[in-house]
Amino acid sequence: MVFSQYGSIFSVFLFTLLLIPAVILNLCGKRIKYYGMLLNIPMLIFLLGLHSLQMLQFLVFIVCELILIYGYYFLHKRVKSNGLYYFAMAASMLPIFVIKLCVYTPYDMLGFVGISYISFRIWQLIIEIHDGHIEKFDFLSTVYFITFFPTLSSGPIDRYHRFLADLGNVVPKKEYVEKYLIFGLTRIGKGMLYKFGLAFIINQYIIRALPEVHTVWSTVIYMYAYTLYLFFDFAGYSHFAIGTSYILGIKVGENFDKPFLAHNMKEFWERWHMSLSQWFGDYIYKRFVLNTLRKKIFKSRKTASRWGNMVTMLVMGIWHGPYLFYILYGLYEGGALVVTDIYLKSKVYRKFKQMKCYDVVSRIVCFQVIAFGMLLFSGYMFAF
Amino acid sequence: MENVQELALDILIAACETDEVGEDLDLDLFEAGLMDSLASVSVLLELEERTGVRLQPTDVDKDDIRTVNKFAEFLKEKIG
Numbered sequence: 001m002v003f004s005q006y007g008s009i010f011s012v013f014l015f016t017l018l019l020i021p022a023v024i025l026n027l028c029g030k031r032i033k034y035y036g037m038l039l040n041i042p043m044l045i046f047l048l049g050l051h052s053l054q055m056l057q058f059l060v061f062i063v064c065e066l067i068l069i070y071g072y073y074f075l076h077k078r079v080k081s082n083g084l085y086y087f088a089m090a091a092s093m094l095p096i097f098v099i100k101l102c103v104y105t106p107y108d109m110l111g112f113v114g115i116s117y118i119s120f121r122i123w124q125l126i127i128e129i130h131d132g133h134i135e136k137f138d139f140l141s142t143v144y145f146i147t148f149f150p151t152l153s154s155g156p157i158d159r160y161h162r163f164l165a166d167l168g169n170v171v172p173k174k175e176y177v178e179k180y181l182i183f184g185l186t187r188i189g190k191g192m193l194y195k196f197g198l199a200f201i202i203n204q205y206i207i208r209a210l211p212e213v214h215t216v217w218s219t220v221i222y223m224y225a226y227t228l229y230l231f232f233d234f235a236g237y238s239h240f241a242i243g244t245s246y247i248l249g250i251k252v253g254e255n256f257d258k259p260f261l262a263h264n265m266k267e268f269w270e271r272w273h274m275s276l277s278q279w280f281g282d283y284i285y286k287r288f289v290l291n292t293l294r295k296k297i298f299k300s301r302k303t304a305s306r307w308g309n310m311v312t313m314l315v316m317g318i319w320h321g322p323y324l325f326y327i328l329y330g331l332y333e334g335g336a337l338v339v340t341d342i343y344l345k346s347k348v349y350r351k352f353k354q355m356k357c358y359d360v361v362s363r364i365v366c367f368q369v370i371a372f373g374m375l376l377f378s379g380y381m382f383a384f
Numbered sequence: 385m386e387n388v389q390e391l392a393l394d395i396l397i398a399a400c401e402t403d404e405v406g407e408d409l410d411l412d413l414f415e416a417g418l419m420d421s422l423a424s425v426s427v428l429l430e431l432e433e434r435t436g437v438r439l440q441p442t443d444v445d446k447d448d449i450r451t452v453n454k455f456a457e458f459l460k461e462k463i464g
Contacts, residue, residue: 131440266420281421286441289425294432301429305422 002049005113005153006240009196015043015240016188019247026176032249033167037140039248043149047113054112061095061115062147065122068092073129073137085130092122100322114152116319120279121146125160127283133161141167150244154237156255156275166250180246187243195236202229214380223375230374231259234273253278260370263362265333265340268370276316285312306341310334320377329376336369388463391434392456396449399426409452424449437463 003011018039022032048055072088096119102110125142128134145163171180206225210218238255245252253275262268269277289301289308298304310331317330343349352358375381396405400418405411413419427449428439439462448458 128442131442133442282441285421286425289422290428290441293425293429301422301426305425 002052002054003046005047006191006195006237009192011046012188012192012240015244016185016247018043019184019244022248023181026171026180026249027173029170029173031168031170036167036248036250037144040144040147040149044147044152047149047152053109057099057110058112058114061112061118062143064095065092065146066143069122069125069129069142070137072126073134076129085126088126088130089123092119092126095119103322117152117155117157118146120155120157121160124157124279124283128160138164148245148250150248150250151241151252154234154241155273156238156241156253157279158250158252158275162253163250169249171249176249180249180251184243184246187239187246191236191239191243193236194232194239199229199232199236202232219375219381222378222380223371226378226380227371227374230378231256260367261363262366262370263359264344264366265336265369266344268366269337272370280312280316284315285309288312302341306338309337309341313337323379323382325376325379325382329373332373332376336373388459389452389456392459393452395427395430395434396452396455398430399423405452411452412450414446414450419449427455431459435463 003014006012006015022035022039025032025035044058045055048058068088068091072084075084096115099111099115102108125134125146141164144167145158145160148158148163151158202225207222207229210222235256242252242254255273255275257271257274259268259272262271285308288311289304292298292304292307293301298307311334313334314327314330317326317328317333320326320329352362393406393409396413397403400413400423402418404416405413405418413423424444424446425441427444428441432438444458447454449455
């Protein structure tokens with residue numbers, strides 16, 4: 001029997017019960033690290049199945065990627081070559097490209113839970129090896145980092161060095177109970193409310209109640225309902241993932257910070273799916289801007305930054321899947337960031353910011369921009 | 385490096401494109417809305433231009449460029 005991650009109250013309950021030994025270990029002053037690694041095995045079997053095609057693909061994928069990471073790490077120490085770096089990046093990206101493109105072939109059942117998020121962790125390792133940030137690999141910790149089950153299917157995306165530091169840590173009892181255990185359980189509780197309460201109600205009574213024929217009116221209702229549904233569903237999932245990670249002693253980063261209170265789209269991405277936007281910021285946007293300016297491809301920082309926004313958002317869109325509406329979504333979000341940048345540097349903005357109505361008006365306008373993006377993302381307008 | 389503090393201030397003023405940076409050396413530049421992703425890339429470019437030290441975005445944590453004083457400490461460690 002395969003469980004979808006945090007997909008039902010029963011699976012959340014079961015997953016949480018399995019954390020009890022971690023709590024006992026900490027209270028006895030022991031490290032949680034090895035229990036976490038051990039627990040990872042049955043959890044992966046729960047999520048992928050034992051004798052399943054998913055598990056087979058997962059194992060082949062992990063073994064190949066580990067060989068690649070170790071191979072690159074070993075060679076990088078001896079030869080400093082950009083060609084080698086590009087090869088390692090391309091090779092690590094190959095499986096996800098092939099699997100995502102399989103939707104256009106008769107083999108569209110290929111793929112496994114978490115491939116997108118596991119790939120983020122692997123790319124991060126390759127970039128960090130290239131930057132010379134990784135001195136020594138501990139095999140078990142690296143495998144644990146790549147396959148860490150609480151954040152397997154949809155993040156938050158953790159960072160290798162941060163993860164490793166938590167792993168070696170024995171948190172004092174009192175701090176563990178307050179800041180990890182009770183905090184974690186509260187987050188799991190919030191996840192229940194968000195996902196099985198609010199997201200469920202919105203989906204059941206608004207989205208599913210819409211007529212099958214799309215009209216302008218039904219599209220507008222869908223746009224707002226889907227935006228709220230996606231937030232409560234994904235933030236709910238993130239609450240579960242964060243709560244579970246904390247109880248295992250891993251202080252994984254946050255994913256949402258009241259995104260609908262954003263005043264503009266730049267602020268929105270600092271509040272929505274933060275672990276992803278920070279990842280894209282660090283590894284794509286900043287590197288794109290830095291490298292294009294170093295190579296003098298762009299003369300002005302402003303131009304480089306705006307192209308950086310477009311490229312980053314387009315990659316983010318395509319990463320969701322090889323469909324036209326994801327490309328449109330990426331272009332839309334990139335365009336929104338460029339317009340936001342022009343707006344934030346304008347005199348109009350400086351004057352508007354001083355006005356009493358600034359908070360309310362800019363939040364309402366920003367929410368419309370967000371919601372339309374979600375409508376594009378949902379594919380609703382492209383499904384008839 | 386005769387004065388790391390001064391270098392830190394110069395780089396941050398150039399990167400954030402405003403003299404406001406120098407008014408309070410413990411001002412949180414992110415909270416004040418002066419520092420963003422582009423400014424943090426500019427920090428790397430300005431540093432490279434002035435000292436020849438070439439860093440990657442992940443070499444610098446958000447906390448390293450949060451205030452002028454913190455950035456000065458970071459520079460002391462990195463370039464001595």
